[in-house]
Amino acid sequence: MLNRRSFLMAGLTSGLPSLVPSAGFGAPFTLGVASGDPDPGGFVLWTRLAPEPLAEDGLGGMPEASVPVHWEVSADPEGKRVIRRGVQVAAREAAHTVHVEVRGLPPGTPYWYRFKAGPHLSPTGRTLTAPAPGTMSWPLRVAVCSCANYQHGYFTAYAHMASERPDLVVNLGDYIYEQGSDHLLGPTGNVRDHASPEAVTLADYRRRHALYKTDPDLQAAHAAAPWVVVMDDHEVLNNWTNLIPAERRQNAFRAYYEHMPLRPSARPGGTAIQLYRRLRWGRLATLHVLDTRQYRDPHLCGAGFSSCPLPPGPSRTMLGLDQEQWLLDGLRSSRARWDLLGQQVFFGQRDRDPGGEQLVRQDAWDGYTAARLRVSEGWIQADARNVAVLTGDVHAHWAGNLVTDYDDPASRPIGAEFAVTSITSGGDGHDIAPGTDPLLAANPHLKLHIRHRGYLMLRITPDALTADFKILRYVSRPGAPVQTAATLTLPDRGQGLTGLI
The missing domain is CATH 2.60.40.380 (Purple acid phosphatase-like, N-terminal)
Incomplete structure (x- = not known):
């Protein structure tokens, strides 16, 4: 002793x-x-x-x-x-x-x-430690977060996460932002300052990670519970694919590994880093951590919202063929009550111009529709009992049913997506008046859209996955209180989301 x-x-x-x-x-x-x-x-x-x-x-x-x-x-x-x-x-x-x-x-x-x-x-x-294999230990309480831009606000949401003492924190990317001090949040400017140019070199990325980790609220969240982390784009470069210069990718990967609680098996080798992996919580839940950046095909029509005239092609991939097969094999062999897919970009369809020419974000799964269908049909064929996709990137809380045909309002739900808002990215956010959101009206599978900062708290039992959508009404100054803006439930073997919005 x-x-x-x-x-x-x-x-x-x-x-x-x-x-x-x-x-x-x-x-x-x-x-x-x-x-x-x-x-x-x-x-x-x-x-x-x-x-x-x-x-x-x-x-x-x-x-x-x-x-x-x-x-x-x-x-x-x-x-x-x-x-x-x-x-x-x-x-x-x-x-x-x-x-x-x-x-x-x-x-x-x-x-x-x-x-x-x-x-x-x-x-x-x-x-x-996780429960023993084969045991049904519950409840599992998971905090989900993403998109913490130091320049856009204070990390108060991390402090509230820490106070809830979750069993696990899942960070879905944009843990840091690579942008320089000259990248401003709207006409009012930034709340805090990166105090350096855009990160490019290894020293740049190391200093940027160090700056973020000096924040006491982020330190509290790390000290409160074990984290499961995966990168999105801003850990390297906005909307990056594998076409960016190899040296910059190598620098970003190395600094990311150095500053994250990752196992040595994730240590990067040159321009590659092993981030997709699987964590099991007894028989209750399996978390399939996906990497939607490193292996994807390049964008066909840029990364933003567009109606792409180019045919997507049946072989286009978001995950790369090896990772996609790894995921489908894992779903087939899973004996968990809940299969959680932790990944970065919006999975379900979001059409910003319904009734007209389809206007979707090309950087999300909407730009890789053949891959989305393969994965969705894969978990149906695997007879996965319950599938919930956890998503970052979008700077707003979203929730929706997942279907195989988003153009058919009667398409049966095959799972649900819970997209977490940002910790700070985008600034304070704003309210959406009830009944006035055109995106919810035009996309019937989507059930919730909240444009404030915050995080998700999931409570997972054998009978249901319940998601509390936590929000802070401001991040432009420290100390904002937290509130639960909505609660949605995905029942075991249910036919879609239920709950209070």
Whole structure:
């Protein structure tokens, strides 16, 4: 057993080298701590040593030498009952980041963790292991978030997420924004400042991630629960596909991995990063984490809303053929009550010009309709019991039934989509008067559209998936209260969404 005093002394008595402030760095845990990707036996722990997190070279004010970082996992928040401990070396080539894979723990159990470098002790984080395979453990409470633009507002939504103590946080992308200080939010300008040009180099991306992680509300959300993360576009470049320069993609991928609680298996190799993966929560739920950026075919008609005159072609893919087959195989073999698809861009159809020429967003699945149909028919053929698609990107809360024929109002629901609004992107947002939303009137499968900032809180049981759409009415100043603007439920083996809007 390792008590607090012996943990603080570790490194001075372990025989490993230990650096202290006089040896070249000050208090290093300025970016907080995080955990992620829980399984029944463990999770990954993350931190980074960065006494000067915004140092121009992107290296956080650390010396060249590697630093031993001690870590411990406890069964209590005070750290009195330590059950795992170890040492991980933080190296300069990885910006002194640490990724620890903890294994061999009992399933379905909360834990607390912390780090130490030299005499410095990190904040304490809370995490947990997934339930044992084959068990029906419930409820599962999942916070879903995306699109946090530092320049557009304060991250108050993250603080509210943390206070709800979810079992899991799913971040669906746009964790950072690559844009420079000259990219302004409308005529009133930005609320906060990136204080640097657009991120392009490795140092740029490292500094941008560090800036975001200095935010205390984001640190609180990471410390409250394990995260499952996947990137969208702004972690690299707005609306990017694999046609962007390889060096920039490589820089962005490397910095993303360095700053996320990802397992070492996700460490990028050159211009590729392995982000699609599968997490199981006993027999209750399986989360299929999808990557809709890295393997997609290029846009045919740009990324925005358009009526594309070019034929889409039956072989066009959003996921790439390997990932698509991986998803369909996983759905066929799934024994979960709920299959959740965590992905980035709008899955169901959104026609902005119904009755006229179809006007849809080409960067979303509307620009890859053959791939959408293959995936939808795939989960029908797999006899998946319940499918819910979780979506980011759109800067508004949306919910709708998923069907195979969006042009047939009588088409039977085959699942549901829950799209989460942004944490800050787009600024304060605004109300839509009840009964006046033309998009809901013209797209009968869509049931909800809210244009305020916030996050989703899901409660998943064997009988239902219930989604609370949380909103904040302003992000242009800190401290906004949170409220539940709507609640929708997808019943087990149900025929579509029900609930209070």
